Amino acid sequence: MTGKSSFTTIEYNDGVVTMLDQRRLPHEEIYNHYNCAEEVADAITTMVIRGAPAIGVAAAYGIALAARHSTCTKPDGFRQQVESAAVLLSGTRPTAVNLFWAIDRMRNALARSAALPVQAAANALIEEARAIHAEDLELCHRIGAFGQTLIPDGATVLTHCNAGALATAGHGTALGVIRSAVAAGKRVRVIADETRPFLQGARLTAWELSRDGIEVSVAVDGAAAWLLKNRRADLVIVGTDRVAANGDVANKIGTYGVALSAHAAGVPFYVAAPWSTIDLQTANGNDIIIEERPSSEVTHVLGQRIVPEGVPVLNPAFDVTPHTLITALITDRGLVSAPFDEGLRAMAMMAQ
Numbered sequence: 547m548t549g550k551s552s553f554t555t556i557e558y559n560d561g562v563v564t565m566l567d568q569r570r571l572p573h574e575e576i577y578n579h580y581n582c583a584e585e586v587a588d589a590i591t592t593m594v595i596r597g598a599p600a601i602g603v604a605a606a607y608g609i610a611l612a613a614r615h616s617t618c619t620k621p622d623g624f625r626q627q628v629e630s631a632a633v634l635l636s637g638t639r640p641t642a643v644n645l646f647w648a649i650d651r652m653r654n655a656l657a658r659s660a661a662l663p664v665q666a667a668a669n670a671l672i673e674e675a676r677a678i679h680a681e682d683l684e685l686c687h688r689i690g691a692f693g694q695t696l697i698p699d700g701a702t703v704l705t706h707c708n709a710g711a712l713a714t715a716g717h718g719t720a721l722g723v724i725r726s727a728v729a730a731g732k733r734v735r736v737i738a739d740e741t742r743p744f745l746q747g748a749r750l751t752a753w754e755l756s757r758d759g760i761e762v763s764v765a766v767d768g769a770a771a772w773l774l775k776n777r778r779a780d781l782v783i784v785g786t787d788r789v790a791a792n793g794d795v796a797n798k799i800g801t802y803g804v805a806l807s808a809h810a811a812g813v814p815f816y817v818a819a820p821w822s823t824i825d826l827q828t829a830n831g832n833d834i835i836i837e838e839r840p841s842s843e844v845t846h847v848l849g850q851r852i853v854p855e856g857v858p859v860l861n862p863a864f865d866v867t868p869h870t871l872i873t874a875l876i877t878d879r880g881l882v883s884a885p886f887d888e889g890l891r892a893m894a895m896m897a898q
Contacts, residue, residue: 597713709785793886
């Protein structure tokens with residue numbers, strides 16, 4: 547087993563961005579094609595593509611499309627159109643820091659190309675987006691290499707949401723660790739929480755792991771605490787959309803409960819994240835904006851209403867897990883354990 551995923555999440559070719567429509571999985575494998583930043587922004591908002599690293603890649607390509615298809619031949623007008631696309635894309639998903647990291651990189655590329663002719667500037671932005679895409683895939687493989695050392699042969703790993711190839715440029719963060727362990731010859735089983743209300747675990751994690759030949763079972767979210775208490779899982783690995791400077795992490799709603807259960811059961815709880823998800827400008831989890839998703843995601847299943855008319859719905863998309871519940875962060879630069887604030891600062895300084 548190579549650990550390579552057998553599908554493509556997102557790609558760019560000749561002015562068109564193609565994405566696997568994750569809303570249609572596991573029943574249909576449909577690829578949508580996007581020609582402008584507005585379409586990419588809608589795809590991010592409606593969760594055609596999701597997962598913090600993949601959102602960052604998509605946003606970069608959205609800006610590249612704005613540059614490629616700009617109707618302005620004068621530099622000032624060109625830059626204005628590209629900046630408008632950046633503003634539009636920055637409003638799509640507030641919690642995932644990779645979105646803003648990728649947009650900032652594209653803005654920096656735009657600034658560096660200020661003296662170039664419009665076509666050359668557009669090409670430079672396309673190449674920057676391609677670089678972000680390629681780097682994300684490389685970072686995921688590094689995360690996998692560091693993280694797989696934490697997985698014993700024969701282990702069962704519990705995971706929440708989908709932090710796999712579908713959520714990244716490929717390979718995955720949390721699932722990338724599992725893929726790398728399998729590629730190293732280890733026997734690994736996975737329990738995927740269903741992850742209500744969007745069912746990223748039941749629909750997406752189960753789909754991509756089973757498709758790639760990795761043993762996976764699905765459990766309802768409410769079963770995680772019992773499974774951990776009874777040692778049905780040896781460790782937990784999840785992804786994250788943002789890591790604060792003190793090590794607090796924002797991830798899909800329900801992660802905090804899994805972390806509490808793992809802590810109570812004495813089961814290691816690991817968080818896998820590329821460095822682009824580390825937000826040293828945010829002091830702690832209290833400062834992370836939590837996205838509220840539409841109530842229809844809770845009130846309806848497969849188009850059928852399951853909540854009585856008129857009953858209010860609470861639908862936070864994420865929660866924050868305190869660093870005190872985390873055994874280690876698995877990054878592309880290495881493993882970080884408590885005290886997380888010191889470890890993250892030291893890692894950041896080493897990379898300068």
